[in-house]
Amino acid sequence: MSNKYIPTIEDITAVSGIDTLPPGKLDITRRMAQLSDIKKGKKVLVTCSHRGYQAVIYAKECGAEVCGLDIDERMIEFARENSEKEKISINFVIGDAQEIPFGSEQFDIVTNEGAVGIPENPQKVLSEMVRVLKRDGILIFRESIFADNLSVEEKEELRLRYGNNIEDIKGWKERVDRAGAEVIFTETEPWLEPSNFWNVRHDREVRDYHDLYTMTEKLRLSKILMKKYGKDGITMAAENERIFYDAVKNKKIGYGIFLCKKINL
Numbered sequence: 001m002s003n004k005y006i007p008t009i010e011d012i013t014a015v016s017g018i019d020t021l022p023p024g025k026l027d028i029t030r031r032m033a034q035l036s037d038i039k040k041g042k043k044v045l046v047t048c049s050h051r052g053y054q055a056v057i058y059a060k061e062c063g064a065e066v067c068g069l070d071i072d073e074r075m076i077e078f079a080r081e082n083s084e085k086e087k088i089s090i091n092f093v094i095g096d097a098q099e100i101p102f103g104s105e106q107f108d109i110v111t112n113e114g115a116v117g118i119p120e121n122p123q124k125v126l127s128e129m130v131r132v133l134k135r136d137g138i139l140i141f142r143e144s145i146f147a148d149n150l151s152v153e154e155k156e157e158l159r160l161r162y163g164n165n166i167e168d169i170k171g172w173k174e175r176v177d178r179a180g181a182e183v184i185f186t187e188t189e190p191w192l193e194p195s196n197f198w199n200v201r202h203d204r205e206v207r208d209y210h211d212l213y214t215m216t217e218k219l220r221l222s223k224i225l226m227k228k229y230g231k232d233g234i235t236m237a238a239e240n241e242r243i244f245y246d247a248v249k250n251k252k253i254g255y256g257i258f259l260c261k262k263i264n265l
């Protein structure tokens with residue numbers, strides 16, 4: 001689909017190359033492990049595993065057998081380095097979450113944090129996550145959600161500026177349903193808290209989205225954006241950040257956890 005709002009928020013994050021953590025600096029990951037009962041003896045697939053933070057927690061803290069899948073070779077390399085540093089064995093595989101390179105019914109738990117909506121076909125991501133689940137398996141994901149009261153037009157504009165095909169809770173439930181699973185529990189508090197979107201640095205607390213990047217990082221990012229998207233791209237990036245983070249501050253967008261079980265026919 002053509003998008004007149006490029007570079008999106010997800011594009012900016014990706015080109016920045018800056019390592020950020022999930023909401024609550026991994027609190028949400030630990031909560032997901034607790035809700036889905038990730039433990040020794042369980043086989044877990046982390047889709048869109050990024051730098052491997054979730055995979056490391058599930059393997060090191062919970063004792064599960066973990067596999068991570070990401071489409072970006074560099075992320076797989078970072079993830080392998082991270083797991084080596086933590087002295088933990090995890091199988092990181094390059095692949096597309098829309099066509100998971102594993103046979104059906106292999107995993108006890110399949111997870112995704114913040115990236116069901118990034119690939120072109122989020123429905124395919126969910127269907128594939130369900131396909132590789134064992135018959136009594138658990139699907140758990142954390143995604144951005146819209147507040148209930150937004151118009152169709154406002155949602156569409158925010159989706160395009162964000163670069164993420166997000167839904168309200170009802171919309172995510174319908175997608176899970178179509179994928180062959182059922183949402184059995186959702187949790188939105190404390191994950192709706194706006195600061196979850198920017199207080200994600202390893203080394204410091206970030207009190208506002210303006211401070212997510214340091215001055216040096218902002219200068220470097222501007223140069224990268226200029227090279228890749230030109231002057232108009234820089235203007236669009238600033239506009240997208242302002243509109244997207246205003247929506248977050250006004251609680252039009254937050255995060256939610258979806259715990260789901262596979263429906264066996």
Ligand SMILES: C[S@@+](CC[C@H](N)C(=O)[O-])C[C@H]1O[C@@H](n2cnc3c(N)ncnc32)[C@H](O)[C@@H]1O
Nearest residue numbers: 022048050070071072075095096097113115119
């Ligand atoms: C926003 S990050 C995910 C965040 C990560 N789960 C975390 O919380 O740290 C998006 C990740 O999804 C990966 N990704 C995007 N499209 C993908 C696809 N079609 N299949 C697999 N991974 C994909 C990107 O390479 C990137 O590592």
